[in-house]
Amino acid sequence: MAEKPHLNLAVIGHIDHGKSTLVGRLMYETGAIAEHVIEKYREEAKEKGKESFAFAWVMDTLKEERERGITIDIAHKRFDTNKYYFTIVDCPGHRDFVKNMITGASQADAAILVVAAPDGVMAQTKEHVFLSRTLGINQLVIAVNKMDAANYSEERYNEVKEEVSQLLGMVGFKASEIPFIPTSAFEGDNIKEASSNTPWYKGPSILDSLNALTVPDKPDTLPLRIPVQDAYTISGIGTVPVGRVETGVMKKGEKIIFMPSGAVGEVKSIEMHHEEIPEAVPGDNIGWNVRGIGKGDVRRGDVCGPASKPPTVAEEFTGQVVVLQHPSAITVGYTPVFHCHTTQTACTFMSLDKKLDPKSGQVKEENPTYIKAGDAAIITVKPTRPMVIEPVKEIPQLGRFAVRDMGMTIAAGMCMSVKEKK
Ligand SMILES: Nc1nc2c(ncn2[C@@H]2O[C@H](COP(=O)(O)OP(=O)(O)OP(=O)(O)O)[C@@H](O)[C@H]2O)c(=O)[nH]1
Numbered sequence: 001m002a003e004k005p006h007l008n009l010a011v012i013g014h015i016d017h018g019k020s021t022l023v024g025r026l027m028y029e030t031g032a033i034a035e036h037v038i039e040k041y042r043e044e045a046k047e048k049g050k051e052s053f054a055f056a057w058v059m060d061t062l063k064e065e066r067e068r069g070i071t072i073d074i075a076h077k078r079f080d081t082n083k084y085y086f087t088i089v090d091c092p093g094h095r096d097f098v099k100n101m102i103t104g105a106s107q108a109d110a111a112i113l114v115v116a117a118p119d120g121v122m123a124q125t126k127e128h129v130f131l132s133r134t135l136g137i138n139q140l141v142i143a144v145n146k147m148d149a150a151n152y153s154e155e156r157y158n159e160v161k162e163e164v165s166q167l168l169g170m171v172g173f174k175a176s177e178i179p180f181i182p183t184s185a186f187e188g189d190n191i192k193e194a195s196s197n198t199p200w201y202k203g204p205s206i207l208d209s210l211n212a213l214t215v216p217d218k219p220d221t222l223p224l225r226i227p228v229q230d231a232y233t234i235s236g237i238g239t240v241p242v243g244r245v246e247t248g249v250m251k252k253g254e255k256i257i258f259m260p261s262g263a264v265g266e267v268k269s270i271e272m273h274h275e276e277i278p279e280a281v282p283g284d285n286i287g288w289n290v291r292g293i294g295k296g297d298v299r300r301g302d303v304c305g306p307a308s309k310p311p312t313v314a315e316e317f318t319g320q321v322v323v324l325q326h327p328s329a330i331t332v333g334y335t336p337v338f339h340c341h342t343t344q345t346a347c348t349f350m351s352l353d354k355k356l357d358p359k360s361g362q363v364k365e366e367n368p369t370y371i372k373a374g375d376a377a378i379i380t381v382k383p384t385r386p387m388v389i390e391p392v393k394e395i396p397q398l399g400r401f402a403v404r405d406m407g408m409t410i411a412a413g414m415c416m417s418v419k420e421k422k
C-alpha cells in the first residue's frame, strides 16, 4: 500500500486555549485513539480533579504536565485523514516554554492556531503567530475554540475573527485566504462534521480544512542538512543521532560530516517509525547509525551534511530581524541567545547596519544607534561559539532564527549572508 503524503502540523496558541484538547479530539475523531483510552484518561483525570483534561492527556503525558494541567514539552503524534497522514506537534502555550514552541514550529509545514472565543487574542497568540511567520510556516487554519463557553454566538465569533485577522495582516498573512472555524474541542463541534450548534456557520470543519492543505515542495534537490536533536549511544550498535531531514537526501553507505565538530563517518543504517529505510528525504524524522564516530563527537545543535558539501559554520553573519519586544533598547554588544534549527547559541550584536520600515522593507536609517520593539533591522552578529547557519536564499530551512532573552522572544529573523569560519 502506497503511503499517503505526509505533513507536519503544529498546534499553536495562548495557554489554556485548548490546543491539547483539540489534538486529542482530532485523534479520537480519526480513530488514532480508541474510545476506551479516552475513558481511562477521563477516570484518571477525574480522580485528580481534572476531568476536563481527558482529551489533553492524550498529548500531555508527562507527570508534571498532568498535575499542572499545562503542556511543557512538544509532543509528536500521528493521525490520518483520508488524504494525508499528519505528524502533529502540540506546542506549549505557557510563556516559560516558548523555546519548546519554537522547536515545534520550526518543524512544521502548517499550523492550527487555537484562539479561545471567550478570551480572543492574548499575548502568546501574538507571539506564536509572529514566530510561525518568521519560522517559515505559510499555511494556517484558525480554530475559534471554546464556542460552547461563548453560547455559540455568531457575534462573538465575528469579533474574534476580526481581531485575529488584524493580527495576521500585521505580520503579512492574507487573512482572507485563511479558514476560520468556530469549534468546541471539548464538545466536538465542527471538528469532523458541521455542528448543529452553529447553524450560522457554512464553512469547512477542521478535518476538511486539513485535507485542503497542500504538501510543500520537497527541498530534496538542496544539499543534505539534518540538524541533530539528540544523539544516543546504543551498546552493540554505536552512535545514533536523531533529527528531522530539512533538505537533501541521505542514503545508506553515504559519507557524512557533522559540523561544527567536523566528525566524519559513514551511514550504516537509517530508521524511521522503528523501521529501517534505505534513504531519508525532507520531512522524515529519523535516527541513523554512523560508523566511525564516537560518543561525544555529535551533540544537539550540530548539523549533519555530505562530507563533500559540509554545513556552513559562521564566523559572523548578517541577519534581517524584527524586534517583537524588549524592555528598553538594543545596542551594539547585546548578547542574547539565538535559536536556529536545533541550536541555542549566544551571539553578540557587532553592528546595527540599517533600520527598515517593517511593512515595506525600505531603509529608514543607516547605522542606527539603537533599535527597539516594532523595528525591523539588518544586523551583523558573531556567535560566541561555533554554530551552523546558512543564508536563507541558499537553504531557507537553516536560515531562520528566533532571538531570546529574559524568558522572552526578543526578535525573529533570517540570515542574509555568512562569513565562513575557516
Ligand atoms: N468549554 C471548553 N473548554 C475547553 C475547550 N477546549 C479545551 N477546554 C478546556 O480548557 C482547559 C485547557 O485545555 P488544554 O487543551 O490543556 O489547553 P492548551 O492550549 O493545550 O494549554 P497549554 O498546552 O498549557 O498551553 C481544559 O480544562 C480543557 O478542558 C472547549 O472547546 N470548550
Ligand SMILES: [Mg+2]
Binding pocket: 019, 020, 021, 056, 060, 070, 071, 090, 091, 092, 093
Ligand atoms: Mg497543551
